[in-house]
Amino acid sequence: NELLTTVVAVIEGKIGLNPLKVRYGKEIEGRLKKLEKIVKEKTPQICEIYPSRWVAVKLLENDPAVIGKIRSYEHGEEVVNAAGKFASEIEKIHGEPAHVVIASERYNLANRIAQEVTVIVSPPRLSLEEKLDAITSHKVFGYPILAAVLGLIFTVIFLGGNFLTELLEGFFDDFLIPIVENALATFLPQVVTDLISGGVITGIVAGVTIALPYIIPFYIFLALLEDTGYLPRAAFLMDNLMHKIGLHGKAFIPLMLGYGCNVPACIGCRIMETERERFLAGFVVVLIPCAARTVVILGLVGRFIGIHAALALYIFDLILVFVLGRIAFKVLPGEPVGLIMEMPPYKRPSIKNILVKTWNRTKDFIYIAFPIIIAGSVVIEALAITGVMKHVVMAMSPFFEGWLGLPSVTGIPLIFGILRKELTLILLSELIPLASLTHVQMIVFSLVTMIYIPCIATIAACIHEFGWKKAMLITFLDIGLALLLGGIAFRLLSPFM
Numbered sequence: 001n002e003l004l005t006t007v008v009a010v011i012e013g014k015i016g017l018n019p020l021k022v023r024y025g026k027e028i029e030g031r032l033k034k035l036e037k038i039v040k041e042k043t044p045q046i047c048e049i050y051p052s053r054w055v056a057v058k059l060l061e062n063d064p065a066v067i068g069k070i071r072s073y074e075h076g077e078e079v080v081n082a083a084g085k086f087a088s089e090i091e092k093i094h095g096e097p098a099h100v101v102i103a104s105e106r107y108n109l110a111n112r113i114a115q116e117v118t119v120i121v122s123p124p125r126l127s128l129e130e131k132l133d134a135i136t137s138h139k140v141f142g143y144p145i146l147a148a149v150l151g152l153i154f155t156v157i158f159l160g161g162n163f164l165t166e167l168l169e170g171f172f173d174d175f176l177i178p179i180v181e182n183a184l185a186t187f188l189p190q191v192v193t194d195l196i197s198g199g200v201i202t203g204i205v206a207g208v209t210i211a212l213p214y215i216i217p218f219y220i221f222l223a224l225l226e227d228t229g230y231l232p233r234a235a236f237l238m239d240n241l242m243h244k245i246g247l248h249g250k251a252f253i254p255l256m257l258g259y260g261c262n263v264p265a266c267i268g269c270r271i272m273e274t275e276r277e278r279f280l281a282g283f284v285v286v287l288i289p290c291a292a293r294t295v296v297i298l299g300l301v302g303r304f305i306g307i308h309a310a311l312a313l314y315i316f317d318l319i320l321v322f323v324l325g326r327i328a329f330k331v332l333p334g335e336p337v338g339l340i341m342e343m344p345p346y347k348r349p350s351i352k353n354i355l356v357k358t359w360n361r362t363k364d365f366i367y368i369a370f371p372i373i374i375a376g377s378v379v380i381e382a383l384a385i386t387g388v389m390k391h392v393v394m395a396m397s398p399f400f401e402g403w404l405g406l407p408s409v410t411g412i413p414l415i416f417g418i419l420r421k422e423l424t425l426i427l428l429s430e431l432i433p434l435a436s437l438t439h440v441q442m443i444v445f446s447l448v449t450m451i452y453i454p455c456i457a458t459i460a461a462c463i464h465e466f467g468w469k470k471a472m473l474i475t476f477l478d479i480g481l482a483l484l485l486g487g488i489a490f491r492l493l494s495p496f497m
Helices: 002-011 026-042 052-060 063-072 076-094 096-116 128-136 141-187 192-227 232-239 241-243 249-257 261-269 273-284 291-304 305-331 351-386 386-400 409-414 424-433 439-451 456-466 468-494
Strands: none
Touching: 002 439, 002 468, 026 052, 026 076, 026 096, 026 141, 026 192, 026 291, 052 063, 052 076, 052 096, 063 076, 076 096, 128 141, 141 192, 141 232, 141 291, 141 305, 192 232, 192 249, 192 351, 232 249, 249 261, 249 273, 261 273, 273 291, 273 305, 273 456, 291 305, 291 424, 291 439, 305 424, 305 439, 351 386, 351 439, 386 409, 409 424, 424 439, 424 468
């Protein structure tokens, strides 16, 4: 702005000109003065247009435009010849063409001026947030940091969930349930007592002791990643890997949201630019184990076999997502697009924001899942009391026992799992003792639950986002894939476990 203001002032005559006169070496200056004198004497007309010194310099530099202009005058050829003679003498002295020597001296002067007026300021110190951003987004160090963050999250959820589950189970089994059952037996018939105790109370206890200890910690960590600004950086790091399945790093955000709930993850696919990318992202998102499926994995496999087996299921799921995504990428027409993404600055997480986000996500489980859990528990207890349960179990026996190697009763919670995935484990715990399952059966049950049909809310979200045909295609592909892989897993693992 200062430079432009000065230029305008010079043009308007408000500031007088004080041009810098370049002083060359004496061997150039002497010849330059002689040539300037010749120009004034032989071609005075050009001096009325341009400064004579400038014309002389341009002639020594062999400038074609100036030479052409000079030759248009009557004695111009004499001037050009004189300039050529002086230029040759300069070249003999320096061993370089005259225009190179003149330009070199001009650059030397410019360099001296620049050194005199340039103030070198030391670069500002990076803030803690900038240093953290540079490390967590680094093309080498960023990946182990991301792996460590995710590993820490799931380890804390596993350990914390197990601790809370055991604590709550001890409270309900040893203290609260006996008191409530005795009170009910005092006032109500035995059938009604069994229905309330085995249905309503068992459903509430199962939801509180199995689901909430794993769901709430996960939602807290997810809100923490969002609030600090780390989630977009994870998306940036995953860009190369996402491109392998025809998506870009932005798809990592709905994939990460999928670990919380597949419904917002499906809706989050809207951030993808093309319809092809949105469907491809939706196809792989529903394969991500949501918090409800995490309850099954950690509450069954993690609790009774160990964290290593639970992590193996997660790793298998990621491999499955990659392989199926790659196949879908090859089958679906179109090309992947690039990633342009704004990185929000790191900031201190707000406890209020984290609690609000956690509550907003958890309340759906409390308001929607709990009534379904209680209703499902009552239905199962009613089926058991009336004797219908054994007929349902017998009908499912050939497939579940023969192909999947699971107890026949597992078919019932898997059907209810269409409503909410955590129902599969909760209702299974009401049907049979979980510890009675073999390790292979635990893995197969968790694997099938992890992959098969999304819950009804996710199906509705898929219908809304992709239409009936694509939503049903995703649903039936998931069912077939889950049953196929479950049977294969049973046969592969049985000899070793």
